[in-house]
Amino acid sequence: MRTLYHWPLDPGSRQARLALAEKKLKFKLEPVSLWAPGEDFLAICPEGLPPALMEPLSTGKVMITSARAICEFAQDQSPARHPIMPEKPAEKAEARRICQWFDSKFTGEVNGYILTERLEKIISGGGAPDPAVLRAGRENLGFHLQYIAWLLEDRDWLAGKTFSLADICAGSHISCLDYLGEIKWDSAPAVKAWYQKLKSRPAFQPLLKDRIPGLMPPRHYADLDF
Numbered sequence: 001m002r003t004l005y006h007w008p009l010d011p012g013s014r015q016a017r018l019a020l021a022e023k024k025l026k027f028k029l030e031p032v033s034l035w036a037p038g039e040d041f042l043a044i045c046p047e048g049l050p051p052a053l054m055e056p057l058s059t060g061k062v063m064i065t066s067a068r069a070i071c072e073f074a075q076d077q078s079p080a081r082h083p084i085m086p087e088k089p090a091e092k093a094e095a096r097r098i099c100q101w102f103d104s105k106f107t108g109e110v111n112g113y114i115l116t117e118r119l120e121k122i123i124s125g126g127g128a129p130d131p132a133v134l135r136a137g138r139e140n141l142g143f144h145l146q147y148i149a150w151l152l153e154d155r156d157w158l159a160g161k162t163f164s165l166a167d168i169c170a171g172s173h174i175s176c177l178d179y180l181g182e183i184k185w186d187s188a189p190a191v192k193a194w195y196q197k198l199k200s201r202p203a204f205q206p207l208l209k210d211r212i213p214g215l216m217p218p219r220h221y222a223d224l225d226f
Helices: 011-022 039-044 067-076 089-124 131-154 165-179 189-199 202-209
Strands: 003-006 028-031 052-057 060-065
Touching: 003 011, 011 067, 011 089, 011 165, 011 202, 039 052, 052 067, 060 067, 067 089, 067 165, 089 131, 089 165, 131 189, 165 189, 189 202
Parallel strands: 003 028
Antiparallel strands: 003 052, 052 060
């Protein structure tokens, strides 16, 4: 069986999990520390970073690394069955553009501040969060939530009328922040409605059960009708 090496609150790992689950591809999870990967993992994945998918093929096993490569690989498995990309080229391009936005711009302007301060520092022993850095990340988050709301003004999902990798990517980033209680949902009703639809999908349910020792999520995190 294929094995996905992941870390529960890593947005990239969550993207890979969701893409595989949406495509109904069976896999088992193997946790890997972002900050201290074991020697066994480094021996099969030189990058040393999750997500990484060990895929059994008829010619032997292959390691697929990075969220984007894993998500595209998942889509290529019987593309017409449980699609996670639109059919039209322009819509595919839009879905990929939004993925790039979140993996690059959102990561740099929001998660690079908030997740670094509230997760990486604490788990890796890097000291207490810096209030100034958190404040900057939260201000940037407000802008990005407005952007999501703007996209949803005339769309059912982020890239258009159909659910796609754009929603998987954005939802993975947003869900990590939601685990930390960083999203003020009352001030973002359109984003909340979209996220409620996303949380209600069967593929999303296992993510709501994730727990990090010593860091519990807010009560609404696993609530589908929050």
